Amino acid sequence: MENRFDACVVGSGMGGLTSAALLAQKGLTVAVLEQNYLPGGCTSSYWRKGFVFETGATTLVGLDKGMPLKYLLDKTGIHLPARKLALPMQVVLADGTIINRYEAIEDWITEAERIFGSKGQRPFWEFCYDVSRFVWDASLRFREFPPSSFYDLVKLAFRARITDFSYARWSFSSMAELLQKHGLDQNERFVAFVNEQLLITAQNRMEEVNVLFGATALCYTNYGNYYLDGGMINLINPLVDYIEGKGGVVALKCRAEKIATNGERYVIDTSKGTFESNYVIGAVPINNLREVFPQIQRNGVKDMPSKTLNSAFQLSIGFRPRKHFDAIHYQIHLHAPLSGIKSKSIFLSLSHPLDETRSDVEGLMVASVTTHIPHPEGTEIASDILEKEIIDTLEHHNFLDRKDIVYKHNSGPKAWEKWTGRKWGFVGGYPQYMKIRPWQMLNARLGPKRAYLCGDTSYPGQGIPGTVLSGIIAAEKLSRDWL
Known part of the structure; x- marks a missing residue:
């Protein structure tokens, strides 16, 4: 055969x-x-x-x-x-405030204190960064995890360090509890920021994300971010x-x-x-x-079950840029949730300005905008309305002008299911x-x-x-x- x-x-x-x-x-x-x-x-x-x-x-x-x-x-x-990005991301809050998500942890803490106030920010971010370094070290050190055989347990025990146990206990605490511990749970601006950032990498809100994963998710911009x-x-x-x-x-x-x-x-x-x-x-x-x-x-x-998963609405755009962009990745918080899906933020990624291979026409760029759609089974979306609301948002924040759009198309759960074969168009x-x-x-x-x-x-x-x-x-x- x-x-x-x-x-x-x-x-x-x-x-x-x-x-x-x-x-x-x-x-x-x-x-x-x-x-x-x-x-x-x-x-x-x-x-x-x-x-x-x-x-x-x-x-x-x-x-x-x-x-x-x-x-x-x-x-x-x-x-x-790969091209290393000098600035991994910017976050645009609903009031238009721009946050630079610097890679260097000291630069980021300074920026976080500028935006959210000095109370609790330094100890919170130093702790999160320390946890993230542990998680990445442990991930490759414990390649038998989670264990499902006696041999796995033996190898895990052999590779374990005393300090591992002090970190492991944080799997029992949520990110919401961590914010409370640092006196940040009443900082509404910061709570909104953390929740929307966790959606990008942990796919959930702070009440449901444990500290080990949540701290690592929040700190992914504090590691090398690249573009191909x-x-x-x-x-x-x-x-x-x-x-x-x-x-x-x-x-x-x-x-x-x-x-x-x-x-x-x-x-x-x-x-x-x-x-x-x-x-x-x-x-x-x-x-x-x-x-x-x-x-x-x-x-x-x-x-x-579908109720535990997310799909996405994605808008892909080819456009003529009219400005210099400080970053190529942006999370944009919204004044009001998007129609029908209750999403409070969108994630925008641009092609790198030095990448001439993403368009057949010189000088054009590509933008990808995504947002979450929870419980995708049977969800019907008004794609035209969502597309308009997203372009309105991009125009409002001066990312592009709709008259400079050369081509666009959108994708919802049904398109994701057809493309990936994944049930209900589940992604992320x-x-x-x-x-x-x-x-x-x-x-x-x-x-x-x-x-x-x-x-x-x-x-x-x-x-x-x-x-x-x-x-x-x-x-x-x-x-x-x-x-």
Whole structure:
């Protein structure tokens, strides 16, 4: 049989490609099965009407020493010609106040005190930054986490340090409690700022985000933020090339329809024929995986209900710029929630002014605007109204003039579901909830022998660094179990 591999990975997002590349690096032949005509899932780019637009992710973090993406690149020898951003982000408050999210922690604390007042800001941000450094160090040190075998527990105990326990206790406290501890819970301006920032990376509000994840989420601008000319597809393509260079295959327009076992091997029926492998890694949301992999249903793996998830409304714009931009990423707080979806902020990402590859016409730029849509199942959105409200906001804050827009199109939950195949158009990572402790999140081991999980519905699955980490953990557990 031609389509025989050591491992098959279902889904070509950053989690799936990470696990595939690391297994290929160990000498396994790997097939990555992708239902779309482009690899990358929610981290990719596509050409339309003379512009290159992003499919989802627009921020690139994780290239610093000790972070997951750097680990992956070091293991594979892949080099990314990334531009480091001098200013990771600006936040525009509802009253028009502009906040510079500086990378250097001292610069950021000074800015936070200027905007929100000096009370509590320094100890709050110094603590958050300290926690974030612990989380990134522990993430790669504890690649068996969360544990699901005796061997995992032994390795975790072996690698543990006394100081780890003082940090671990913060998984029992919420970010709302941390604000209260520092006397910041009555600072309405700061509370609104924190809630909207947490939505970007933790997908939830401070009452539901534990301190370990929340502090790390708030501090992602205090690490290197980068940009890739030509879009995120140029993060994906080197991984595809690496996997194929090691004898693997990235099969596009190849939707997995059923995963079953045949003795000691997995048999995967797809829209392009049957694949066989010793191991299988699901790199799609658990809801999707359960529909094609009956065995995991019998192992107690449950769906994630729509009411716990988010989709997004995205407006992609090609336009003629008339000003210099101080940053390329902006979060804009709104005077009133957007119609029908109650979103109180939008996130704007621009193409880099020195990147001449995002438009067929010299001098034009690309803008991507996204906002959250909670509980996407059956949600009907008034896309024309949302589009108008967003452009009104961009005009109000002098980001662009609507007469300078050359091309635009929008995407809601149905478009996201069609593009990614993800149930209900769910995007952005599984939100944090206080009732789910870090060790209770979905494990890389699915239950059936030789079956694993990665992507943004498994631990920890938040943004590119978290999704890459999930792929590292899946490859690590598979390797330790069987190789």
